[in-house]
Amino acid sequence: MSRTELLAAAIETHQFRTKIVHVSSDLMRNFLLCCIGALFLCQVQIVLGSERIYNEQELQRGKYLFQNKCAVCHGQNGEGTVTNWQQRDEQGKLPPPPLNGTAHTWHHSIPVLFRTIKEGTGSLGGSMPAWDGELSDDEILLIINWITSLWSDEIYNTWRDKIASQ
Numbered sequence: 001m002s003r004t005e006l007l008a009a010a011i012e013t014h015q016f017r018t019k020i021v022h023v024s025s026d027l028m029r030n031f032l033l034c035c036i037g038a039l040f041l042c043q044v045q046i047v048l049g050s051e052r053i054y055n056e057q058e059l060q061r062g063k064y065l066f067q068n069k070c071a072v073c074h075g076q077n078g079e080g081t082v083t084n085w086q087q088r089d090e091q092g093k094l095p096p097p098p099l100n101g102t103a104h105t106w107h108h109s110i111p112v113l114f115r116t117i118k119e120g121t122g123s124l125g126g127s128m129p130a131w132d133g134e135l136s137d138d139e140i141l142l143i144i145n146w147i148t149s150l151w152s153d154e155i156y157n158t159w160r161d162k163i164a165s166q
């Protein structure tokens with residue numbers, strides 16, 4: 001998949017529905033700005049801006065796939081399975097990190113997360129297995145979608161606004 005196709009697919013799996021909510025909340029804010037006072041509007045924007053919409057069916061599918069394929073190394077809810085995910089082993093390899101927003105994962109864009117899951121990190125000297133052939137592209141996107149649902153609003157919003165589509 002090319003980068004553009006990937007983002008288009010992510011939009012299809014509703015990864016970016018929240019972005020649409022975000023944009024419309026900006027429109028809403030401008031509209032309200034004309035009508036009411038700036039103070040009230042700040043509050044409205046904070047509430048609308050942090051709204052996150054997930055399709056429940058897609059979320060459950062992503063969770064199911066994750067718990068069957070990934071949880072053995074990354075924990076049932078992405079909490080990780082090691083005490084220190086930054087501690088390399090004797091071969092210099094990193095252990096599986098938590099994916100629930102407490103480690104580094106949210107610093108990666110959708111294309112990077114997608115590639116990491118599809119191709120693994122073997123070629124980079126790591127030990128994350130490749131899932132190409134085992135999971136379809138759509139399934140990978142559904143898993144990424146579910147992983148992002150584990151993140152706090154603060155982390156999710158930063159990722160969505162600055163990192164997701166890089």
Ligand code: HEC
Pocket residue numbers: 066069070071072073074094095096097099103104105106108113116117121124125126127128129131135143
């Ligand atoms: C056999 C253990 C194992 C399984 C199973 C596994 N992973 Fe990993 N994963 C790892 C390891 C080890 C790393 C760290 C690799 C590295 O840094 O090179 C990693 C890294 C990652 C990263 C990058 C995290 C970051 O912060 O950079 C993501 C995303 C990820 N895995 C997602 C998944 C998903 C999704 C699945 C299931 C489809 C999965 N992993 C299954 C071992 C595993």
